[in-house]
Amino acid sequence: MNIHAGNSPASSSLAAPSGIIFTRRKALRSGALLVAGLTVAKAAVAPPRAQRVVIVGGGIGGLCCAYELMERGHDVTLLEASRRTGGHVKTIRDPLPDGLYADVGAEHFTNPGYDDYRRYVEKFDLPVLPWARRQQMYKRIDGRWFTEEQLADKAVLGGFGFNAREIDYIREHGFRELPTLYLAPYLAKFRDEYQPFGVGLDECDHLPLGDVLADAGLSAAAVRFLSAQRSRPNEKPAAGSSALFRIWQAAIVKMRGLPVFKREVFHLKGGNQRLPDAFAERLGERVRRNCEATAIHRGDTSVTVRFKQADAEHTLTADHAVLCVSPLVLPRIQITPAWPEAKAYALQNTSMNMQSRVLLVTRDAFWKEDVPSINLETADPKMYFVCETASEVPGPRRLLMGSGSPAQTPEETIAAFRKFYPGKKPDTIEQCIVHQWWKEEPLAFGCERNPFPFGQLAKIWPHLIEPVGRIHFAGAAYDNLPWGQDAATRSANRVARQIHAS
Numbered sequence: 001m002n003i004h005a006g007n008s009p010a011s012s013s014l015a016a017p018s019g020i021i022f023t024r025r026k027a028l029r030s031g032a033l034l035v036a037g038l039t040v041a042k043a044a045v046a047p048p049r050a051q052r053v054v055i056v057g058g059g060i061g062g063l064c065c066a067y068e069l070m071e072r073g074h075d076v077t078l079l080e081a082s083r084r085t086g087g088h089v090k091t092i093r094d095p096l097p098d099g100l101y102a103d104v105g106a107e108h109f110t111n112p113g114y115d116d117y118r119r120y121v122e123k124f125d126l127p128v129l130p131w132a133r134r135q136q137m138y139k140r141i142d143g144r145w146f147t148e149e150q151l152a153d154k155a156v157l158g159g160f161g162f163n164a165r166e167i168d169y170i171r172e173h174g175f176r177e178l179p180t181l182y183l184a185p186y187l188a189k190f191r192d193e194y195q196p197f198g199v200g201l202d203e204c205d206h207l208p209l210g211d212v213l214a215d216a217g218l219s220a221a222a223v224r225f226l227s228a229q230r231s232r233p234n235e236k237p238a239a240g241s242s243a244l245f246r247i248w249q250a251a252i253v254k255m256r257g258l259p260v261f262k263r264e265v266f267h268l269k270g271g272n273q274r275l276p277d278a279f280a281e282r283l284g285e286r287v288r289r290n291c292e293a294t295a296i297h298r299g300d301t302s303v304t305v306r307f308k309q310a311d312a313e314h315t316l317t318a319d320h321a322v323l324c325v326s327p328l329v330l331p332r333i334q335i336t337p338a339w340p341e342a343k344a345y346a347l348q349n350t351s352m353n354m355q356s357r358v359l360l361v362t363r364d365a366f367w368k369e370d371v372p373s374i375n376l377e378t379a380d381p382k383m384y385f386v387c388e389t390a391s392e393v394p395g396p397r398r399l400l401m402g403s404g405s406p407a408q409t410p411e412e413t414i415a416a417f418r419k420f421y422p423g424k425k426p427d428t429i430e431q432c433i434v435h436q437w438w439k440e441e442p443l444a445f446g447c448e449r450n451p452f453p454f455g456q457l458a459k460i461w462p463h464l465i466e467p468v469g470r471i472h473f474a475g476a477a478y479d480n481l482p483w484g485q486d487a488a489t490r491s492a493n494r495v496a497r498q499i500h501a502s
């Protein structure tokens with residue numbers, strides 16, 4: 001389900017849906033280099049005057065921004081509306097049995113990728129586990145299951161209707177890398193990953209990808225798997241994402257040297273909440289829980305933030321405020337004077353997706369020797385992927401994880417699993433948990449940004465991430481790629497640098 005702050009239509013994404021203890025040094029070597037670079041930069045630029053900064057929102061974005069500002073010598077207070085920090089990065093143990101644990105929000109990070117995120121993992125010495133959830137995936141297409149080997153088979157690919165060039169490309173690079181075959185000529189045009197305009201493709205903001213690739217020789221299968229349908233003559237394109245947006249996103253991935261499909265993924269042993277917890281611990285009393293910001297007055301020389309704590313109203317005056325909450329919950333905060341028009345438009349028309357976390361506790365690993373892999377891509381909205389999590393926890397009970405629609409029941413989830421499960425053995429499901437975010441944490445609303453629809457990139461970007469006077473924006477919604485924890489930590493660093501330099 002796509003939930004919108006404004007009236008913009010929902011749109012689909014180009015991207016495919018996504019133990020031994022790994023040595024942290026090896027996993028994070030590139031991060032260590034970044035740490036070294038940052039230390040030098042910080043030592044060189046001491047703050048001329050400590051700024052007083054109020055951060056609104058204690059998810060990973062807000063905590064990271066507060067931490068970076070504190071490290072640079074500024075005076076920060078972080079207001080978090082709920083009684084816990086971490087927002088969408090949340091690990092649960094209760095009511096799971098046998099020491100099992102699960103991330104009900106952000107489940108993984110990648111390497112390469114997630115540079116800022118991994119820098120903190122290294123710095124705080126958090127234990128990393130590689131996660132095989134994207135290895136040997138078993139994918140359901142049109143109700144049939146395919147192994148990765150089958151999806152590289154000439155006859156299977158021909159059966160889908162791919163042409164000879166596409167088949168050769170897929171066989172060489174993999175099924176999920178197909179977008180690069182057609183987008184490659186456009187990607188090299190981009191120079192600055194935060195600037196999609198001015199590279200000769202501005203018009204593509206108003207077109208679907210199919211129109212831009214009209215003469216590229218796509219087969220019907222490529223049109224389908226790339227969601228590259230063309231518009232009809234004399235008809236405005238139906239709802240969908242802007243071709244410029246899609247090309248730009250692919251260009252950023254290329255600029256960062258990442259594959260289209262990030263197969264090497266990791267999580268923190270004991271749960272990803274360990275990172276926000278590490279920030280919160282270091283910030284200490286600067287973090288104020290149960291404090292919901294309700295109004296912000298933006299003045300020329302200061303910002304005043306009103307907040308509620310135990311039904312009493314308080315105010316804080318600061319040099320800067322950083323809003324680290326989803327655009328979907330921002331309307332709950334009264335802003336005076338109102339946002340400038342371009343900012344208001346960008347915030348109101350940014351849509352975010354919502355998903356529930358689905359967990360199945362099983363008596364044993366019933367799927368072993370029954371299916372080629374339990375890394376399932378199901379195409380079922382009630383559990384559109386399945387994988388095993390917390391596999392390092394000893395004992396016969398196992399934990400399967402997936403993502404579902406924002407509101408669904410455990411009974412519906414089990415029924416969906418039993419319908420799509422490709423094996424022959426009966427399952428041994430003992431317990432099903434559905435973590436519905438909108439119910440459990442109503443102010444952590446909207447988890448990752450949806451693609452920008454036709455004609456909207458120019459209206460929304462870069463206004464979405466730009467500061468308004470002394471008010472700045474950080475968090476998953478406010479960076480160029482909508483990759484949860486990566487976007488949150490990147491934008492947090494960007495804002496901390498801006499405030500420090502001011």
Ligand SMILES: Cc1cc2nc3c(=O)[nH]c(=O)nc-3n(C[C@H](O)[C@H](O)[C@H](O)COP(=O)(O)OP(=O)(O)OC[C@H]3O[C@@H](n4cnc5c(N)ncnc54)[C@H](O)[C@@H]3O)c2cc1C
Pocket residue numbers: 056057058059060061062079080081082084085086087088089104105106107108109291292293294324325326329332333355356357403437443444445446447448474475476477483484485486488
């Ligand atoms: C099921 C699921 C799977 C995901 N998988 C991944 C993944 O594998 N990898 C990845 O990187 N990301 C993933 N994500 C996305 C990622 O978790 C989020 O994008 C990221 O954690 C958002 O962080 P944030 O700090 O921007 O915002 P949030 O986590 O939403 O934090 C915002 C905080 O602000 C608080 N708040 C709101 N309003 C106010 C107010 N008025 N005053 C004070 N506080 C307020 C909220 O209570 C909340 O704590 C997933 C998310 C979900 C739900």
